[in-house]
Amino acid sequence: MNFYDTDLTKLHDDLVNKKISSTELTKATYENITADDDQVKAFLTLDEENALKKAAEVDQQGVAANQLVAGIPLGVKDNIVTKDLKTTAASKILSNFKPIYDATVIEKLKAQNFINAGKLNLDEFAMGGSTENSAFQTTHNPWDLTRVPGGSSGGSAAAVAAGEVLAALGTDTGGSIRLPASYNGVVGMKPTYGRVSRWGIIAFGSSLDQVGWLTQSVKDNALLTSLISGHDDRDLTSSTKEVPNFASQLNDDTNVKGLRIAVPKEYLGEGVDENVKAVIKAALKHYESLGAIIDEVSLPNTQYGVAAYYIISSSEASSNLQRFDGIRYGVRATDVKNLEDVYVRSRSEGFGDEVKRRIMLGTFSLSAGFYDAYFMKASQIRTLIRQDFEKVFEDHDLVMGPAGPTVAYKIGSNITDPKSMYMNDVLTVPVNMAGLPGMSIPAGFADNMPVGLQIIGKPFDEETMYKAAYTFEQSTDFHKQTPKLGGQK
Amino acid sequence: MASKIDEQQVKHVASLAKLQFDDDQLGKFTTQLESIIDLFETIDKVDTTGVKPMTSATDQVNAMREDIAVNSNQREALLNNAPDTEEGYIKVPAIIDESGDGE
Numbered sequence: 001m002n003f004y005d006t007d008l009t010k011l012h013d014d015l016v017n018k019k020i021s022s023t024e025l026t027k028a029t030y031e032n033i034t035a036d037d038d039q040v041k042a043f044l045t046l047d048e049e050n051a052l053k054k055a056a057e058v059d060q061q062g063v064a065a066n067q068l069v070a071g072i073p074l075g076v077k078d079n080i081v082t083k084d085l086k087t088t089a090a091s092k093i094l095s096n097f098k099p100i101y102d103a104t105v106i107e108k109l110k111a112q113n114f115i116n117a118g119k120l121n122l123d124e125f126a127m128g129g130s131t132e133n134s135a136f137q138t139t140h141n142p143w144d145l146t147r148v149p150g151g152s153s154g155g156s157a158a159a160v161a162a163g164e165v166l167a168a169l170g171t172d173t174g175g176s177i178r179l180p181a182s183y184n185g186v187v188g189m190k191p192t193y194g195r196v197s198r199w200g201i202i203a204f205g206s207s208l209d210q211v212g213w214l215t216q217s218v219k220d221n222a223l224l225t226s227l228i229s230g231h232d233d234r235d236l237t238s239s240t241k242e243v244p245n246f247a248s249q250l251n252d253d254t255n256v257k258g259l260r261i262a263v264p265k266e267y268l269g270e271g272v273d274e275n276v277k278a279v280i281k282a283a284l285k286h287y288e289s290l291g292a293i294i295d296e297v298s299l300p301n302t303q304y305g306v307a308a309y310y311i312i313s314s315s316e317a318s319s320n321l322q323r324f325d326g327i328r329y330g331v332r333a334t335d336v337k338n339l340e341d342v343y344v345r346s347r348s349e350g351f352g353d354e355v356k357r358r359i360m361l362g363t364f365s366l367s368a369g370f371y372d373a374y375f376m377k378a379s380q381i382r383t384l385i386r387q388d389f390e391k392v393f394e395d396h397d398l399v400m401g402p403a404g405p406t407v408a409y410k411i412g413s414n415i416t417d418p419k420s421m422y423m424n425d426v427l428t429v430p431v432n433m434a435g436l437p438g439m440s441i442p443a444g445f446a447d448n449m450p451v452g453l454q455i456i457g458k459p460f461d462e463e464t465m466y467k468a469a470y471t472f473e474q475s476t477d478f479h480k481q482t483p484k485l486g487g488q489k
Numbered sequence: 490m491a492s493k494i495d496e497q498q499v500k501h502v503a504s505l506a507k508l509q510f511d512d513d514q515l516g517k518f519t520t521q522l523e524s525i526i527d528l529f530e531t532i533d534k535v536d537t538t539g540v541k542p543m544t545s546a547t548d549q550v551n552a553m554r555e556d557i558a559v560n561s562n563q564r565e566a567l568l569n570n571a572p573d574t575e576e577g578y579i580k581v582p583a584i585i586d587e588s589g590d591g592e
Contacts, residue, residue: 327572377533380535
């Protein structure tokens with residue numbers, strides 16, 4: 001069972017009508033994971049025993065029409081806490097951590113009787129773009145096992161692309177859903193900051209983090225995003241705005257006629273691979289042929305986005321990661337002489353190099369004498385980046401461009417040069433800085449690897465993005481192509 | 490411009506962050522951090538006179554709620570995650586090294 005020939009609505013209907021049982025579905029899911037995942041290495045923890053127990057319960061109770069995900073196995077990125085199920089954030093320091101509560105997004109899915117297939121690999125604490133920073137394993141791209149899956153939600157994207165699960169939760173602080181979605185040819189949505197509760201997400205950059213889905217189809221993504229959205233008293237940055245049913249307007253009548261699409265010239269400029277550019281330009285032409293209006297615009301502060309983002313996100317990370325001290329939970333260093341030793345040795349042994357770099361950069365940017373030149377200045381640039389978008393959105397509905405400057409690169413080819421890794425985020429970080437929704441959808445292939453089209457919307461206007469994405473998907477067949485690994489359709 | 494960060498500075502920042510590096514790592518981290526801080530300095534040239542800093546993208550304002558305990562009495566579950574416990578408390582080593590000549 002690789003989920004390529006089905007979708008959420010169909011599976012749900014089959015479960016409601018008892019054409020299939022959740023137990024059959026769950027067993028088939030694990031058979032497929034067992035067959036593929038020693039090559040893909042997407043999962044860190046599988047929870048087969050509990051999943052089958054839950055599936056049996058669901059089969060006993062039956063699936064109600066309003067329980068969309070009941071009985072369906074889905075994957076969860078391992079920086080989202082799950083009660084009694086090991087949650088590591090792909091870090092040694094949390095390698096033994098079993099949370100005593102569920103994240104809000106998990107609570108919402110459990111209330112609908114979903115099946116948690118297991119926890120998916122990521123770059124340690126979601127810091128990175130390739131999963132090579134995981135303390136446990138590097139995930140391999142199902143389209144070409146010698147390449148990275150992108151990151152940090154690389155396990156989530158690879159599991160969906162390989163057909164191991166129908167959908168997986170990810171998180172996106174600077175592109176961590178959109179970049180792997182692009183590299184794996186799947187649909188990834190980072191909703192507007194505040195759309196989804198961050199309670200129970202292991203914090204990285206709290207003013208930037210957002211939870212979202214990686215899926216095989218646009219409609220599944222829309223349905224699932226509606227399920228997890230909404231205000232939560234436990235996250236006061238979560239919005240009280242009403243949550244629409246994002247999928248309600250995705251049908252045969254959906255179109256993009258008259259839709260005003262802005263294409264920033266900086267997103268097709270220097271540093272973006274020529275073959276990627278060609279795919280994106282063809283996608284924009286396709287939108288034009290469907291009746292959309294394409295305009296070239298400028299987001300002049302894009303070039304400062306990476307620098308400002310890495311100052312702000314590292315500063316927030318250095319503060320958030322102070323809680324890992326070897327005292328209350330996580331791994332404590334042994335043979336320690338005193339309390340200071342517990343802190344320093346637990347952290348130095350428990351964190352990997354990239355996490356240490358971010359903590360160092362953040363501590364430096366916030367330290368006396370450097371705060372104004374780094375953190376304060378970056379926060380002002382953040383305002384300018386947001387204003388750039390506001391200006392474009394005065395007379396456009398969406399912004400489009402590539403999600404990443406290249407296709408997935410070879411494992412090991414970039415990892416020794418952190419600065420060049422950071423530059424891969426140039427097209428995704430401005431969206432988090434401005435708090436906007438951003439998604440990546442399959443738009444074609446370059447060098448036989450998938451290329452993602454990035455769609456950026458106005459705050460809380462995910463609906464327009466989904467409509468544009470759906471129209472593109474329904475009139476192309478890029479999303480129907482699947483990696484050989486999962487078996488041909 | 491003189492380099493903004495050298496090994497001494499890296500050691501100082503590491504001590505603030507409760508991290509330590511051996512000599513090999515110190516050299517490697519200094520070189521990498523220096524190159525990233527070069528990138529950070531590209532924002533110097535942007536004129537931000539009078540621009541208000543943005544610290545959050547949320548439009549929510551602070552909200553109050555009733556102070557009601559939920560999910561309470563989970564001491565045992567919480568302590569299960571602690572590396573070392575004794576009689577319901579989290580146990581840590583002495584704050585001052587007993588072998589040293591702490592003040």
